[in-house]
Amino acid sequence: MQTMMQQMINGLSLGSIYALLALGYTMVYGIIKLINFAHGDIYMLGAFWGYYAINYLHFGFVGALLSAMVMASLSGVLIEYLAYRPLRNSPRIAALITAIGVSFFLENGMSFLFGANARNFPQVITTKTYYFFGVGISNVQLLILFTSLVLMVLLQFIIKQTTMGKAMRAVAVDPQAAQLVGINPDHVISFTFALGSALAGAAGVMIGLYYNSIDPLMGMVPGIKAFVAAVVGGIGSVPGAAVGGFLIGLLETGVQAIGLSAYKDAAVYLVLILMLVVLPAGLFGKRQREKV
Amino acid sequence: MLEVKDLVVNYGGIQAVKDVSFRVNTGEVVALIGANGAGKSTILKTISGLLRPRSGTILYEDKNIVGMAAAKIVKMGISQVPEGRHIFAGLTVSENLQMGAFGLKDKQAASDQLAVVYDRFPVLKERLNQDAATLSGGEQQMLAMGRALMARPKLLLLDEPSMGLSPIFIQEIFDIITKINEQGTTVLLIEQNAKQALAIANRGYVLASGTVKLTGTGAELLANPAVQATYLGVQPAT
Ligand SMILES: Nc1ncnc2c1ncn2[C@@H]1O[C@H](COP(=O)(O)OP(=O)(O)O)[C@@H](O)[C@H]1O
Numbered sequence: 250m251q252t253m254m255q256q257m258i259n260g261l262s263l264g265s266i267y268a269l270l271a272l273g274y275t276m277v278y279g280i281i282k283l284i285n286f287a288h289g290d291i292y293m294l295g296a297f298w299g300y301y302a303i304n305y306l307h308f309g310f311v312g313a314l315l316s317a318m319v320m321a322s323l324s325g326v327l328i329e330y331l332a333y334r335p336l337r338n339s340p341r342i343a344a345l346i347t348a349i350g351v352s353f354f355l356e357n358g359m360s361f362l363f364g365a366n367a368r369n370f371p372q373v374i375t376t377k378t379y380y381f382f383g384v385g386i387s388n389v390q391l392l393i394l395f396t397s398l399v400l401m402v403l404l405q406f407i408i409k410q411t412t413m414g415k416a417m418r419a420v421a422v423d424p425q426a427a428q429l430v431g432i433n434p435d436h437v438i439s440f441t442f443a444l445g446s447a448l449a450g451a452a453g454v455m456i457g458l459y460y461n462s463i464d465p466l467m468g469m470v471p472g473i474k475a476f477v478a479a480v481v482g483g484i485g486s487v488p489g490a491a492v493g494g495f496l497i498g499l500l501e502t503g504v505q506a507i508g509l510s511a512y513k514d515a516a517v518y519l520v521l522i523l524m525l526v527v528l529p530a531g532l533f534g535k536r537q538r539e540k541v
Numbered sequence: 542m543l544e545v546k547d548l549v550v551n552y553g554g555i556q557a558v559k560d561v562s563f564r565v566n567t568g569e570v571v572a573l574i575g576a577n578g579a580g581k582s583t584i585l586k587t588i589s590g591l592l593r594p595r596s597g598t599i600l601y602e603d604k605n606i607v608g609m610a611a612a613k614i615v616k617m618g619i620s621q622v623p624e625g626r627h628i629f630a631g632l633t634v635s636e637n638l639q640m641g642a643f644g645l646k647d648k649q650a651a652s653d654q655l656a657v658v659y660d661r662f663p664v665l666k667e668r669l670n671q672d673a674a675t676l677s678g679g680e681q682q683m684l685a686m687g688r689a690l691m692a693r694p695k696l697l698l699l700d701e702p703s704m705g706l707s708p709i710f711i712q713e714i715f716d717i718i719t720k721i722n723e724q725g726t727t728v729l730l731i732e733q734n735a736k737q738a739l740a741i742a743n744r745g746y747v748l749a750s751g752t753v754k755l756t757g758t759g760a761e762l763l764a765n766p767a768v769q770a771t772y773l774g775v776q777p778a779t
């Protein structure tokens with residue numbers, strides 16, 4: 250029972266990181282039907298920015314988190330502008346291949362500039378673990394959970410209540426009609442990349458604190474897992490991505506807990522395959538309801 | 542107000558609009574009629590800036606708007622209700638209308654206009670928090686029209702507003718178009734429902750295979766035997 254509770258807490262902490270990442274995948278997919286393979290690398294950029302901001306600019310956690318969100322946003326918007334926008338009217342596969350290219354470019358570019366080796370993430374917060382009935386929860390885990398929830402609520406508010414959020418949903422369902430009411434889809438797409446990338450940047454800083462180690466390839470595996478989370482939730486669905494992220498986090502720690510650590514990644518990919526076979530629309534996705 | 546000159550629009554190699562010219566004067570209702578595939582929707586999409594013409598000019602208030610971004614054209618006062626309505630599914634009725642006012646910077650003007658639209662379409666007010674996708678076809682048409690009116694257009698483009706509606710709704714939609722026009726909005730109306738369109742139009746143009754075949758006042762076209770035979774289903778007298 251205690252181990253289970255413990256794994257729950259670990260799973261939720263990790264899951265909230267996946268959820269933040271999955272939200273970016275799903276929003277971008279919702280609006281331009283692109284699986285942005287470079288999204289995991291934005292998370293890496295966020296972590297690196299956090300590293301330098303704390304070490305050299307002497308930022309605290311909040312400063313590092315917020316500035317990493319801003320930097321990640323700018324990177325995401327720039328990548329969209331330079332790499333994806335010129336392909337807006339090309340076949341989808343062209344943008345997909347470009348996204349993979351951007352991902353390699355960021356991973357190798359960062360390795361070249363800063364070295365490929367892993368480095369310790371500065372621990373701006375001294376980890377303290379609190380025990381309740383033998384179940385440990387650290388202040389870093391609490392911070393991750395709290396920050397992620399705040400960001401998700403904020404995102405939900407932006408999407409549901411603000412004009413730009415409504416325009417995002419409008420462009421996602423009908424880009425031509427959106428243009429006919431005077432929405433410039435390019436602006437909305439930039440906004441979407443900014444939001445999604447900001448969440449990835451925040452996730453990068455938090456994972457740095459949690460795992461205490463960052464490297465230029467750190468975005469690859471979490472990126473894929475977050476993508477799986479987005480598919481599980483139903484790609485394009487915002488609540489789905491959040492729930493999917495938590496589920497994948499729980500699954501991963503659960504598999505570890507029963508002594509199958511070596512298979513934790515395989516388990517996630519198995520879920521992807523099963524999901525695509527059994528419920529391709531995901532938990533919250535729309536069943537095929539294409540308009541004619 | 543609007544003058545389309547020598548418009549040619551292609552889809553890849555296919556020429557959908559071949560050398561079309563027509564005009565819409567301030568205050569008029571002008572009908573463009575023609576069979577399916579005649580190029581009517583293509584013309585409207587080009588006016589709205591969704592398509593770029595191969596050649597030709599579109600003068601709106603004496604400015605050539607060819608090549609301008611769709612959003613800019615809406616701001617200048619041209620709104621379109623597209624064929625098939627294209628309301629934003631998943632957004633509520635009131636959110637759809639709010640999106641209609643996207644280009645209006647003046648929040649007061651937007652809320653005033655919302656009152657005007659609710660007044661014109663009371664059914665939308667009853668359903669304001671409902672997902673737009675759950676509306677009936679006729680209600681969706683009203684929402685699409687209300688959404689277009691939210692931008693306070695000077696020129697309203699309507700692409701087959703009566704398509705797929707029951708006769709009772711069709712009559713209502715045509716009545717509403719007349720009222721919108723009486724309140725000062727110029728209307729360019731596309732219809733396959735030629736009879737009712739010509740009945741409310743000041744002038745009309747008959748389009749076939751991408752060119753203007755005939756033009757005249759609404760009444761003249763209604764009385765024209767060729768129009769009657771082709772578009773109104775009237776058998777020629779023997
Ligand atoms: N997206 C498109 N791609 C290629 N051809 C098209 C496209 N849309 C319309 N067309 C063609 O252009 C012609 C005119 O179409 P359209 O303007 O929709 O006619 P209408 O609105 O009068 O029914 C038709 O022959 C149609 O098949």
Ligand SMILES: [Mg+2]
Nearest residue numbers: 581582583624
């Ligand atoms: Mg048409």
